[in-house]
């Protein structure tokens with residue numbers, strides 16, 4: 130199934146190659162479960178492109194954050210997107226970082242991507258993977274110590290298990306069949322609600338403990354396609370000075386407050402921040418809360434309608450009770 | 452004098468007030484000039500407009516252990532820059548809803564509108580907010596001095 134979609138993807142790219150400057154997609158990494166981003170600029174490289182549940186990266190950041198692939202006047206850049214990634218693209222268009230006619234969107238419906246860390250934990254001592262194959266909802270891994278079969282559901286990323294937009298919301302071409310989401314929309318924030326049933330003390334304790342693991346590598350910020358300040362990020366600038374380099378809980382919390390509040394009403398829940406965290410901190414959970422808030426207060430979901438302005442970048446004089 | 456005594460007995464709370472230069476700052480002044488009695492826990496920071504109020508100002512204060520943060524600006528439609536407070540109120544609502552998720556009482560943050568002539572109203576706002584914070588008690592915040600790498604080093 131994945132090889133078929135890969136083949137179709139390569140054919141599609143072959144056809145559009147003359148119209149576009151480059152194609153941003155995925156290619157195999159150092160083993161079958163580690164996929165990496167690739168920018169295809171010449172026809173000979175098209176065969177590198179792949180699509181399968183290991184294609185975890187949200188590539189939309191490569192359209193805006195350096196080293197961004199920016200098309201020349203009148204040309205376009207093609208990008209492969211899953212459902213969640215397509216929302217990032219829409220959000221970037223909404224906020225004026227990108228023009229719709231600069232990009233060609235290759236949409237791929239996605240039934241969930243794999244958390245390689247969850248796979249590695251199942252393999253215990255073995256770390257060398259010879260072969261991996263996904264069939265009928267199960268992953269089969271041949272590794273140095275034998276063969277392991279794992280139901281796919283058990284190794285999906287958290288973001289995928291709670292995804293309600295698995296099909297691209299915007300695209301120029303769609304490859305593969307429409308898929309249905311893992312959860313109902315009304316269950317989207319049930320984790321947030323459950324957490325809010327705990328006492329304030331428990332919540333404070335949870336974050337103090339969880340965030341104390343943070344090494345402030347800023348990978349979460351760097352991976353976020355909507356965290357676009359880069360060198361101007363106030364977490365690193367010394368003027369104004371917000372965060373210090375001291376390894377204290379205060380500085381960590383402040384950094385996460387900055388990321389979360391700057392993403393309020395903008396985050397599309399693509400889960401990249403959480404996926405890249407080397408300390409396995411549920412970074413997206415903080416943003417889920419803010420999204421639950423902006424949905425309730427402003428009936429707004431980020432990255433769905435390119436004509437809407439994110440709620441905190443605008444106002445409504447007639448709003449009452451606010 | 453009687454007021455002074457009272458504050459001495461109850462420990463003073465650390466409350467930050469961010470007041471818009473064009474209205475609430477004047478309102479606080481009006482209250483002072485009219486010699487209206489006010490609690491003394493509030494430390495005022497003047498801002499050019501509530502639109503200048505980054506929710507992170509309040510966030511940083513509260514995680515650092517401030518007991519309360521009060522923001523006050525011009526009434527909606529009276530903002531000196533027309534719409535600063537309309538942007539601001541959305542941000543404040545979001546912040547208020549966010550704080551408890553991290554374990555901070557949302558009542559520690561409050562925003563309101565007071566014009567330069569409303570000295571009386573200012574007195575009520577400060578008195579009520581200070582009372583509320585006294586009721587909540589000290590903000591345990593987060594243990595800010597924890598140096599996570601080497602707690603002896605500092």
Ligand code: SF4
Pocket residue numbers: 342343344345346347348349350402405406407408409410412
């Ligand atoms: S990626 Fe993880 S460890 Fe790195 S700064 Fe973000 S939360 Fe902290």
Ligand code: SF4
Pocket residue numbers: 349352353354355356392395396397398399400401402403413416
């Ligand atoms: S904050 Fe995290 S989940 Fe939200 S858009 Fe950024 S990377 Fe994606």
Ligand code: FES
Pocket residue numbers: 471472473474499500501502524525530531532533534535536
């Ligand atoms: S000038 Fe007072 S709130 Fe804008």
